[in-house]
Amino acid sequence: MSNTQQQTAAPAPPRGAFLVFEGADRAGKSTQCGLLVEHLKAQGVPAELWRFPDRTTAIGKMIDAYLTSQAEIDDAAVHLLFSANRWEKSQELQRKLAAGTTLVVDRYAYSGVAFTAAKAKPGLDRQWCQAPDAGLPAPDAVFFLSLSTEAAAARGGYGEERYEKADFQKKVLEQFQSLRGPAWRMVDASQSVEAIQQQLREAAGAVVARCARGAPLGRLWEGGEAGGQPLAEISTNTAQH
Numbered sequence: 001m002s003n004t005q006q007q008t009a010a011p012a013p014p015r016g017a018f019l020v021f022e023g024a025d026r027a028g029k030s031t032q033c034g035l036l037v038e039h040l041k042a043q044g045v046p047a048e049l050w051r052f053p054d055r056t057t058a059i060g061k062m063i064d065a066y067l068t069s070q071a072e073i074d075d076a077a078v079h080l081l082f083s084a085n086r087w088e089k090s091q092e093l094q095r096k097l098a099a100g101t102t103l104v105v106d107r108y109a110y111s112g113v114a115f116t117a118a119k120a121k122p123g124l125d126r127q128w129c130q131a132p133d134a135g136l137p138a139p140d141a142v143f144f145l146s147l148s149t150e151a152a153a154a155r156g157g158y159g160e161e162r163y164e165k166a167d168f169q170k171k172v173l174e175q176f177q178s179l180r181g182p183a184w185r186m187v188d189a190s191q192s193v194e195a196i197q198q199q200l201r202e203a204a205g206a207v208v209a210r211c212a213r214g215a216p217l218g219r220l221w222e223g224g225e226a227g228g229q230p231l232a233e234i235s236t237n238t239a240q241h
């Protein structure tokens with residue numbers, strides 16, 4: 001970069017943080033997301049809770065019909081619907097972040113890849129599964145709530161929806177493992193709600209502060225695919241993205 005370019009480069013504007021929660025069903029994502037949003041608001045950080053799939057849109061209603069087994073949709077087609085559901089919200093998502101709102105998002109494109117790849121259908125490999133989400137805003141942090149299928153089942157069993165079966169959830173967990181990237185923070189979800197929330201608050205606070213200083217928003221899948229660390233390790237290394 002030349003001297004002139006260095007002098008004219010404007011500092012990146014402050015923005016909200018894009019925090020994604022992932023994990024298998026029953027890991028406690030919704031509870032932790034809700035608690036984190038309330039905490040951030042109480043701290044004076046503008047924050048909203050989002051979730052994918054967003055079942056309120058026209059595309060989301062098709063996804064809901066599929067998940068509740070009221071509709072059968074081809075595996076490739078439904079994969080593209082889940083991705084389209086994220087794309088249709090992406091402009092609003094970026095506007096909110098730019099306006100300084102932190103978004104706590106329950107599931108994102110990682111679920112998209114893991115759930116379809118776990119079906120192990122010919123032609124629907126990892127690369128194919130990732131392609132439709134390429135270019136979406138990348139989260140500043142992915143909090144992965146890690147819980148064994150056995151522990152999840154012990155929490156009262158799975159629900160009625162299409163994917164809520166132990167053997168399938170095991171395959172989904174395997175797929176998630178191979179998606180771990182540098183922005184991931186692994187959280188042991190077998191701990192108490194309070195203990196998990198405390199760790200999340202500390203880790204999220206550091207990410208919110210980094211984004212308030214103007215860290216640039218990335219794009220999927222430009223962040224590399226390796227390097228996720230356990231949450232305990234990142235508390236001494238919060239600058240890592």
Ligand code: DGP
Binds near residue numbers: 108115
């Ligand atoms: P939830 O509302 O978080 O319980 O999610 C509904 C179900 O849909 C859950 O079993 C996970 C699954 N799911 C979430 N996102 C995607 C996606 O993008 N693709 C697929 N195939 N499944 C998804």
